[in-house]
Amino acid sequence: GQQVMQIPQYQHVQEGEDFTTYCNSSTTLSNIQWYKQRPGGHPVFLIQLVKSGEVKKQKRLTFQFGEAKKNSSLHITATQTTDVGTYFCAGRMRGSTLGRLYFGRGTQLTVWP
Amino acid sequence: DTEVTQTPKHLVMGMTNKKSLKCEQHMGHRAMYWYKQKAKKPPELMFVYSYEKLSINESVPSRFSPECPNSSLLNLHLHALQPEDSALYLCASSTRSLSSQETQYFGPGTRLLVL
Numbered sequence: 001g002q003q004v005m006q007i008p009q010y011q012h013v014q015e016g017e018d019f020t021t022y023c024n025s026s027t028t029l030s031n032i033q034w035y036k037q038r039p040g041g042h043p044v045f046l047i048q049l050v051k052s053g054e055v056k057k058q059k060r061l062t063f064q065f066g067e068a069k070k071n072s073s074l075h076i077t078a079t080q081t082t083d084v085g086t087y088f089c090a091g092r093m094r095g096s097t098l099g100r101l102y103f104g105r106g107t108q109l110t111v112w113p
Numbered sequence: 114d115t116e117v118t119q120t121p122k123h124l125v126m127g128m129t130n131k132k133s134l135k136c137e138q139h140m141g142h143r144a145m146y147w148y149k150q151k152a153k154k155p156p157e158l159m160f161v162y163s164y165e166k167l168s169i170n171e172s173v174p175s176r177f178s179p180e181c182p183n184s185s186l187l188n189l190h191l192h193a194l195q196p197e198d199s200a201l202y203l204c205a206s207s208t209r210s211l212s213s214q215e216t217q218y219f220g221p222g223t224r225l226l227v228l
């Protein structure tokens with residue numbers, strides 16, 4: 001069954017508005033990775049979070065990893081039309097040695113100009 | 114360089130055809146993956162190779178046959194597929210390090226249509 005839950009499934013925003021997607025796991029993660037997939041494209045690695053409470057920024061994108069390493073979020077400030085796509089989180093379960101990633105179902109972001 | 118290449122980009126095949134998908138990486142990664150992705154869904158893991166040995170098979174039907182000829186190449190042989198197998202097939206690779214900081218890099222995928 002689904003081990004990493006991601007919400008919302010869809011988000012429509014006006015250009016300039018902020019956007020946040022959330023991921024939650026029922027079990028502790030060793031790390032979590034975020035990917036962006038443009039329409040017609042493939043998942044592109046954005047960032048990896050490893051430490052409890054970690055916060056990383058990439059320009060307008062802010063990624064957080066919860067203190068318990070069970071949840072994570074991606075926040076985009078002042079969205080642009082280039083931010084359109086589906087954002088996936090993918091967690092690696094603590095104790096997993098085979099490199100398996102558990103993907104959230106993704107959040108599809110639409111940005112209206 | 115974090116490039117994973119896949120060929121072909123698009124493939125149309127009949128249910129009686131035999132075809133192969135190819136994946137290549139030159140990052141020295143020792144783990145390679147096949148995923149299947151349907152529209153508006155996350156990638157679904159099919160196979161994992163670690164040091165050229167099959168380590169995970171997610172109960173994939175035998176009409177899909179993976180092969181890892183060497184540490185840089187990964188193939189997926191297709192035979193007698195069904196229309197519901199139409200999807201984007203993604204290859205990925207990672208370092209297979211023992212640390213928890215292992216990142217998977219995806220190739221551009223092969224869009225497969227089975228008629």
